[in-house]
Amino acid sequence: MHFSPILTFALGVLIMGVFAAEVRNLVVSTWAYLVHSLFLACTIGAFAVLTGHGQLYYWVLATVITKVVFIPLMLRWYVVRHHATEVRPALGFRLSLTILSLVLIGFFKLVHTYLDFVAPTEAATLEPYRSSLAVALTVFVLALYILVTRRDAIKNVIGVCLLENGAHLSLVILAPMLPETVLLGITSSIVLSAGMLIYITARVYDVIGTVDTSKLSRLRG
Amino acid sequence: MAESFLPLALIGVPVVASLIIFTLGIKWRLCREGAAIGGAALTAYLAVLLARRVVTVGPLQDCPLDLYADGLSALVVLLVSIVMLIIVGYSLRYMQYQVEQGLTTSHRLVLYYGLLMLFAAVMMWACLTNNMIWLYVALEGTTLATALLVCFNWNNEGLEASYKYVLIVVTGLCFALFGTVLLYSAAGQYSPGRPALLLTELGRIIPLIPRSVSLLAVAFFIVGFGTKAGLIPFHAWLPDAHSEAPAPISALLSGLVIKVGAYALARTVTIFAPHYDAVIVFVAIIASASMIIGILMAWAQDDLKRLLAFHSVSQIGYIIEGLGFGTYLGVYGGLFHLVNHTLFKTLLFLSVGAVMYATGGLRRISQLGGLGRRMPITAFCFFIGAIAMGGLPPLNGFWSKLTLFMAGGELHLWWAVAIGMVVSILTLTCMVHTAYKVFWGHPTTEPATNPGIREVPISIWLGMAVLAVLCIAIGVYPQLIHPLLHRGTESILAVYRAGAIP
Numbered sequence: 001m002h003f004s005p006i007l008t009f010a011l012g013v014l015i016m017g018v019f020a021a022e023v024r025n026l027v028v029s030t031w032a033y034l035v036h037s038l039f040l041a042c043t044i045g046a047f048a049v050l051t052g053h054g055q056l057y058y059w060v061l062a063t064v065i066t067k068v069v070f071i072p073l074m075l076r077w078y079v080v081r082h083h084a085t086e087v088r089p090a091l092g093f094r095l096s097l098t099i100l101s102l103v104l105i106g107f108f109k110l111v112h113t114y115l116d117f118v119a120p121t122e123a124a125t126l127e128p129y130r131s132s133l134a135v136a137l138t139v140f141v142l143a144l145y146i147l148v149t150r151r152d153a154i155k156n157v158i159g160v161c162l163l164e165n166g167a168h169l170s171l172v173i174l175a176p177m178l179p180e181t182v183l184l185g186i187t188s189s190i191v192l193s194a195g196m197l198i199y200i201t202a203r204v205y206d207v208i209g210t211v212d213t214s215k216l217s218r219l220r221g
Numbered sequence: 222m223a224e225s226f227l228p229l230a231l232i233g234v235p236v237v238a239s240l241i242i243f244t245l246g247i248k249w250r251l252c253r254e255g256a257a258i259g260g261a262a263l264t265a266y267l268a269v270l271l272a273r274r275v276v277t278v279g280p281l282q283d284c285p286l287d288l289y290a291d292g293l294s295a296l297v298v299l300l301v302s303i304v305m306l307i308i309v310g311y312s313l314r315y316m317q318y319q320v321e322q323g324l325t326t327s328h329r330l331v332l333y334y335g336l337l338m339l340f341a342a343v344m345m346w347a348c349l350t351n352n353m354i355w356l357y358v359a360l361e362g363t364t365l366a367t368a369l370l371v372c373f374n375w376n377n378e379g380l381e382a383s384y385k386y387v388l389i390v391v392t393g394l395c396f397a398l399f400g401t402v403l404l405y406s407a408a409g410q411y412s413p414g415r416p417a418l419l420l421t422e423l424g425r426i427i428p429l430i431p432r433s434v435s436l437l438a439v440a441f442f443i444v445g446f447g448t449k450a451g452l453i454p455f456h457a458w459l460p461d462a463h464s465e466a467p468a469p470i471s472a473l474l475s476g477l478v479i480k481v482g483a484y485a486l487a488r489t490v491t492i493f494a495p496h497y498d499a500v501i502v503f504v505a506i507i508a509s510a511s512m513i514i515g516i517l518m519a520w521a522q523d524d525l526k527r528l529l530a531f532h533s534v535s536q537i538g539y540i541i542e543g544l545g546f547g548t549y550l551g552v553y554g555g556l557f558h559l560v561n562h563t564l565f566k567t568l569l570f571l572s573v574g575a576v577m578y579a580t581g582g583l584r585r586i587s588q589l590g591g592l593g594r595r596m597p598i599t600a601f602c603f604f605i606g607a608i609a610m611g612g613l614p615p616l617n618g619f620w621s622k623l624t625l626f627m628a629g630g631e632l633h634l635w636w637a638v639a640i641g642m643v644v645s646i647l648t649l650t651c652m653v654h655t656a657y658k659v660f661w662g663h664p665t666t667e668p669a670t671n672p673g674i675r676e677v678p679i680s681i682w683l684g685m686a687v688l689a690v691l692c693i694a695i696g697v698y699p700q701l702i703h704p705l706l707h708r709g710t711e712s713i714l715a716v717y718r719a720g721a722i723p
Contacts, residue, residue, distance in 0.1 A: 117433045118403075118433055118434060118437050119434070120403050120404070120406040120407030120430065120431075120434045121406055121407060121409070121410055124406070140395075140399070147388075147392060153384060156388060157388070160388060160391055160392055160395075163392060163395045164391075164395060166395075167395050167398045167399050167402070170399060170402055171398070171402045174402050174403070174405070174406035175402055175405045175406050175409065177409065178354070178405075182352075182354050182355070185354065185355060185358040186354065186357075186358060186398075189357075189358045189361040189362065189365075192361075192365050193361060193364070193365060193387065193391045196365055196368050196369075196387055197384070197387050197388060197391070200368065200372065200380065200383050200384050200387060201384060203372070203375065203380055204380045204381065204384055207375060207376070207377060207380055208377050208380065208381070216381045216384075
């Protein structure tokens with residue numbers, strides 16, 4: 001079972017993602033996102049060791065710089081300057097956690113079982129790729145769940161960051177051969193879009209005075 | 222040899238212009254407005270050179286940095302650069318007026334023109350790259366470059382619209398990235414040693430990869446690039462962003478930003494369409510839904526800019542439907558409509574901007590009326606745009622819609638043709654009704670009857686007049702643009718045919 005560290009880290013990615021999604025205190029949520037990204041970097045590192053693709057070490061470095069340092073720093077800047085408690089979401093804590101857990105477990109099972117239909121290569125259907133890919137897709141679904149159920153603008157931004165991490169993980173699993181220039185392009189576009197969203201959310205809070213998306217409805221109709 | 226640097230120059234010129242604006246623009250006006258108009262004009266000149274080269278000789282390959290220019294790239298690059306030049310020219314007076322009104326400061330114009338040029342650069346890059354992952358990065362870049370332009374006035378609505386815009390489009394593009402990764406991975410085993418998945422290789426690879434993976438990738442592309450293009454049901458950002466941005470930026474969003482989504486779909490989904498009938502029907506269904514819902518929502522609007530925004534949702538349906546057909550006629554019609562829609566929708570948004578300029582910011586149809594006598598040029602331009610969008614001969618919109626209907630007929634998708642025709646008639650009635658109320662009806666509210674309202678200065682209407690003349694010229698003499706459209710269509714079909722050879 002030489003690949004078990006990968007699965008442990010991947011599980012960490014998923015669990016910390018859920019934690020970042022569900023916790024109401026945004027400071028804690030930011031920390032959870034940081035740990036989640038750290039697990040992501042560890043997963044990629046473990047893949048690098050396992051597969052021997054030298055490029056993956058650059059991915060680890062890029063992940064640490066952008067997702068463990070930059071994005072949490074920007075989130076922290078926002079949370080400290082603006083508001084630290086999430087706007088009450090549509091669902092209560094327990095109900096939301098229950099639904100989310102059921103959705104994620106169900107989805108993970110589904111993807112893990114039927115991965116052969118959508119796996120682009122033969123190798124992707126074998127362990128540890130199979131489980132990791134299922135985790136990546138599950139993180140994707142987790143992020144979509146946040147985007148659908150949360151009313152707090154900054155929580156939605158965390159959702160987008162998780163979405164990008166899901167895509168990022170799948171990228172590493174499926175296309176480890178990507179050249180460094182492409183890596184630079186993708187990571188900088190991810191950091192810039194997260195930074196732009198955090199900046200705009202901060203301006204929304206300053207100018208409008210609320211980040212409750214259910215109240216930000218002047219434009220509807 | 223020098224020609225192979227043409228794509229690089231097309232990206233480089235606006236980048237340099239934006240650097241000049243950001244560094245020196247705050248001190249000298251010449252380095253702000255001057256650099257913007259100069260950069261846009263030089264880009265347009267280079268785009269004409271590129272288009273001439275591609276039409277007379279053929280695709281430009283082996284450029285540095287995976288750049289590549291075929292007929293489709295040349296067509297979109299030319300269109301983007303010309304519209305960009307018109308928008309920058311229009312902005313000179315319009316944004317100065319905003320400064321005079323106290324809506325913004327002249328220092329902030331540095332940001333405005335700098336981002337505009339940066340946007341031009343990423344737009345060029347998106348159209349000239351041959352690498353799928355760079356296409357995604359460039360698309361993300363167009364979103365980021367326009368995000369701060371949407372909320373340029375820092376008011377409540379603008380900020381909200383901008384937040385929605387970035388959130389939704391970034392989320393959508395994540396799906397596109399996922400699709401790209403799937404395809405990249407699947408293709409990896411068939412092109413060993415190649416570090417990149419090239420758009421021109423796609424046709425060769427598609428028949429080799431499993432059906433389920435192909436269809437999943439197509440679904441991701443439709444969600445991802447469809448969000449960028451403003452297709453129903455991923456359009457939620459579009460009406461808000463279009464209506465709250467300053468008028469030249471609305472024109473930019475509707476004329477160019479959503480087109481880059483359509484361009485990306487043409488580069489990806491269109492190549493899949495001939496292999497999978499399901500893709501054609503699925504795209505036709507989603508495009509028809511876009512047409513119908515867009516036009517119904519447009520009828521319900523009182524705000525002129527929101528009305529035009531919903532028309533964009535409706536019209537993008539025609540473009541995507543044509544591109545989804547994947548046949549010569551379909552792609553030709555889709556690209557033709559893409560060009561025409563850019564021309565008349567930019568024209569319409571700029572005309573609404575002119576109305577707002579003249580009336581001090583009025584844009585509700587119920588508040589306006591009788592402007593035709595006092596603003597004859599604007600009225601003429603708006604009317605040309607309106608009937609061009611409605612598809613009335615002999616204007617340009619008629620020919621592209623006709624081509625699309627013929628393409629639908631060729632594939633026996635009669636229901637799609639019928640929907641297209643009905644929506645076209647509804648569009649025409651809606652637009653003529655709107656033009657009548659704004660320019661000929663009787664003004665009901667006090668501000669609209671203000672005797673001080675008069676025609677906008679030439680620096681504003683000149684760009685509109687050029688667009689109106691282009692709409693008429695292409696309508697009367699469609700051969701004007703045929704060589705480029707033909708090359709563009711051929712370049713997509715060539716990619717597809719590469720996969721047909723065993």
